[in-house]
Amino acid sequence: MRSSNPVFSRRGFSRDSGGYAGFDAQHQQAGANPYATNPYATDTTTGMPQAPARADVMTMDDVVSRTAMTLGTVILTATIAWIAMPVDPANVNKSYGIAVGAALIALVLGLVQSFKRKASPPIILGYAAFEGFFLGVISAATSTYFGAGVVIQAVLGTLCVFASVLFAYKMRWIRVTRRFYGFVMAAAMGFMLLMVANLLFSVFAGGDGLGFRSGGLGILFGVVGVILGACFLALDFKQVEDGITYGAPRDEAWLAAFGLTLTLVWIYLELLRLFQILSGDD
Numbered sequence: 001m002r003s004s005n006p007v008f009s010r011r012g013f014s015r016d017s018g019g020y021a022g023f024d025a026q027h028q029q030a031g032a033n034p035y036a037t038n039p040y041a042t043d044t045t046t047g048m049p050q051a052p053a054r055a056d057v058m059t060m061d062d063v064v065s066r067t068a069m070t071l072g073t074v075i076l077t078a079t080i081a082w083i084a085m086p087v088d089p090a091n092v093n094k095s096y097g098i099a100v101g102a103a104l105i106a107l108v109l110g111l112v113q114s115f116k117r118k119a120s121p122p123i124i125l126g127y128a129a130f131e132g133f134f135l136g137v138i139s140a141a142t143s144t145y146f147g148a149g150v151v152i153q154a155v156l157g158t159l160c161v162f163a164s165v166l167f168a169y170k171m172r173w174i175r176v177t178r179r180f181y182g183f184v185m186a187a188a189m190g191f192m193l194l195m196v197a198n199l200l201f202s203v204f205a206g207g208d209g210l211g212f213r214s215g216g217l218g219i220l221f222g223v224v225g226v227i228l229g230a231c232f233l234a235l236d237f238k239q240v241e242d243g244i245t246y247g248a249p250r251d252e253a254w255l256a257a258f259g260l261t262l263t264l265v266w267i268y269l270e271l272l273r274l275f276q277i278l279s280g281d282d
Helices: 006-010 062-084 093-113 120-144 147-169 178-205 217-244 252-280
Strands: none
Touching: 062 120, 062 217, 062 252, 093 120, 093 252, 120 217, 120 252, 147 217, 147 252, 178 217, 217 252
């Protein structure tokens, strides 16, 4: 089963053959024991846990620390952009232009990392820095024109979604199966196609395009976007859990951090847009 994040799929994270395709060729042998190289498997002769096959395996501490560094970079550059980039009527267009440029750079860096075979911390942190700059300008403009409460609600909402999905996943209320993965990916593809169509109509026809980002339809699609983000989180948690269980290399913790950051940014932006619409309807 492949991950929702291209960074995981590119690395060949798959359990179809009982292991991770990118870690060891012997995992792919027909009939191989999926736990044969698991560093945490129990030694059947002694009944004690086996010593790790490598010293550089990924741990939960690695994932947490790398994710903290990546999200910390996002927050730091977002704060700098919020303070340094004016969003008053006289300067907002200039600030928006710089923010869009930062978003495009972040997109390029994200794509580069997605197609690399190994994690590159400088690229991942660079992505986080430029993405944070974009979020800072967008958040500052939202606070100025819709009220500071909208940004606070989006931040708290993102934290609540993360905590809720993590709790539900740990309690096994959410089970990431092949069917779950297929449903999420199909829904995400449909959602993205509709958003692209809406953007094209807004560019060439003006106004709100097809109306998917305003009014009642905007609220509906905002909720759908948040739900999809929550599903992506479940897929991310599954990949982290499997990576630790099967002894993924420590460098993969950077990819886990990258994937989690992508998903959290998605959720935040969807919530920010949703609360903007709700605030405008008041």
